Amino acid sequence: MRTIMTAALSAVVLTALFQAPASAAPQRRALDWKACGDGLECAKLTVPIDWKRPDGPKTQVDTAKLPARDQARKLGSLVVNTGGGATIQPVRATPAVVSELTTWFDVILFDPRGYGDKGSEAMKECRTPQPSVAGLVLSPGEAGWRAQSKANAAYEASCRKAMGAEYAGTNSWQVAHDVEALRGALGEPELRYLGNSYGTVHGQMYLSLFPAKVGRMVLDGIPDHTRTSLEKWMTAYARTQEQQLKRFRDWCADGCALGGDDAIEVFDDLLARVREAPLPAGDQSLNEQEFLVAVTERLSQPPTWSRLAAALRKAADGDATELAGMRPLPPEDPGYLNGATLCHDFMPGTPSYRDFLSIESRLREAAPRIGWVQGRYLMGRCVGMSGKPANPPAPLRVKDVAPVLISIGDLDSTTPRLGAEHLAAQVPGARVVRHGDGHAAYLMQGAGGLNGTCLREHVHEYLTTGALPPSGARCPGDLMARVPRG
Known part of the structure; x- marks a missing residue:
């Protein structure tokens, strides 16, 4: 199973439904914690x-x-979901x-429905893998659309x-x-939460x-779960990726x-x-x-930009072998549930092939x-999937909520910057900290041993004291500073 850094992209539908929270009180029974290896x-x-x-x-x-680390001085529990499907096994x-968060908190990891720890009955495998995300690019005609639809339907059925x-x-x-039941079971009066990538979708719903x-x-x-217009949501992705090419050009200029x-x-x-x-x-x-x-x-994937530059150089000089090797990861076999969940959340209904071509013509203009x-x-x-059980996007209409900290990467086109900005504008009192890295920067910096970075310091100060970064806060690209240029 792929790591937490695997991208979890999303899509939206043309109409949104508003759903009220269930009336049931959250579970209050304490959790029965037992040692399960790896310090967990x-x-x-x-x-x-x-x-x-x-x-x-x-x-x-x-x-x-x-x-x-210090149970006598801990500040309580921090619930974490790393996105990309599973959380416990990747951690x-x-x-x-x-x-590093255990300096202050019991870090509580949870897996969403269909995922679980190694050997757990909660972990479900879909016998049929989901087809490549690039399928409609590599086979651009109507026959390719039908083939992708059939493959997605078979994956969802499995x-x-x-x-x-x-x-x-x-x-x-x-x-x-x-998550609300988990908060209750932990005995916490309020939820402390850190969500990365698809973990932010759960956070938005909470x-x-x-x-x-x-x-x-x-x-x-952040995959923005508040856009009710399919075309506007796709346009945010398209424009962000177009900007990404310009940012690559600027990076390469140095x-x-x-x-x-x-x-x-x-x-x-x-291209010509x-x-x-x-x-x-x-x-x-x-x-x-x-x-x-x-x-x-x-x-x-900005950390691989040096490889992209080298491959473009060789292709321009007559040999595109390295560029040809830069293909998407093959489909996971067996498949896992995150692809279906994504479609239930973001695209329970899909346009026809001809309707999509009309949208695509405007994406090409933008x-x-x-x-x-x-x-x-x-x-x-998502094309070909049933989309059920559906949870379509809707505007986030929240009036009274504690301040939320939103991290936006200048080089994040996996979950586009424009979508994160759109969400941030809907959360009263939200504070944005921008940084010069890409997707999953907080986790990636930790994985790389960069524990004293500007971004991580802002996150830790907020989680431990509630103090937000100053308005307009910006951090450098600590991960990108390590990327070789040669």
């Missing part, structure tokens, strides 16, 4: 499969605790992403079979209720459903494998050439669709070089 204590949280029927059938959610593998009756609880509306219970909340790498050549001019020249004929790539070749996918993949490709990535995740 584990416990099962029992919750309804459907919080709209709190007395109905139950399921269990896996939780794990990294105990505070076992790379504890440094959150271990997930539904694996989950059985529990499949009815697979969306972030249900998970937010699980804000909407239980604003009075929010104590302190950090959201980093020295990279392209020498003194302008990165955008090199891209434009290669590949539209005339495939680029030579050793014993193979690289066509236009494969070229766009390769560049898209690396633009979204982001003509590379950004428009994002529309096909997003549709490729």
Whole structure:
């Protein structure tokens, strides 16, 4: 299973439904913590499969605790979800992403519905893997649309079979209720929460459903779950990715494998050439669709920009072999539930092929070089799925809530900056700290041993004292400073 750094992109629907929180009181029974290896204590949280029927059938959610180093002086519990599907297993593998937080807190990890610790019955595997996110780019015609739809439908059917009756609880509306039950079981009067990537979707739903219970909340790498317009949401992705190409050009201007050549001019020249004929790539070749996918993949991963620059240099000089190797990760086999959950949350309804082409024409106007490709990535995740149980996006209408800290990366196109800004504007009293790194910066800095960075200091000061960064706070790109340019 892939790490917590795996991107969890999202999509939206044309209309939004407003759902009230379930009336059931959260679970108050204390959790039964037991040592489970790697310095963790584990416990099962029992919750309804459907919080709209709190007395109905139950399921269990896996939780794990990294105990505070000094139990006598700890500040309480901090609930953490790292996004990308599972949380507990990836933290076992790379504890440094959150271990510094045990200076002050019992760090409580939880896995959303369908995920769980190693060997747990809560972890469900979908026998049929989800197809590549790049499928609609590599096969751009109507036949490719039908093939992607069929493959997604088969993947979802295998997930539904694996989950059985529990499949009815697979969306972030249900998970937010699980988080509230977890808060109650921990005995905390308010929720302290750190959500990364898809963990911020659960955080957004919690804000909407239980604003009075929010104590302190950090959201980093935000898929915006408040856009009700499919086209506007896709446009945010497209424009952010188009800006990403310009930021790559600016980064390269300070020295990279392209020498003194302008990165955008090199891209434009290669795109014009590949539209005339495939680029030579050793014993193979690289066509236009494969070229766009390769560049898209690396633009979204700023720590690999030196490799992108070197590959573009070699392609411009006549050998696109390295560029051809920059393909998306192959589908996970077996599949996992996060792809289906994403569609339940963001796209329970999808446009027809012809309606999408109309949207795409406007995406090409807004982001003509590379950004428009994002529309096909997003549709490729959900086309063909049923979208049920649905939890479609809706504006975040919250009046009385404690201040929330939102982290926005200048180089985050995985969960686009424009979406994070849109969400931040809807949270009263929210404070934004910007930084020069990309997606999942807080966790990635921890994994890299960068524990004293500007971003992490702001996060820790807020979580421990409630003090927010000053308005307009900005941190450098501490991860990008390590990226080699040669």
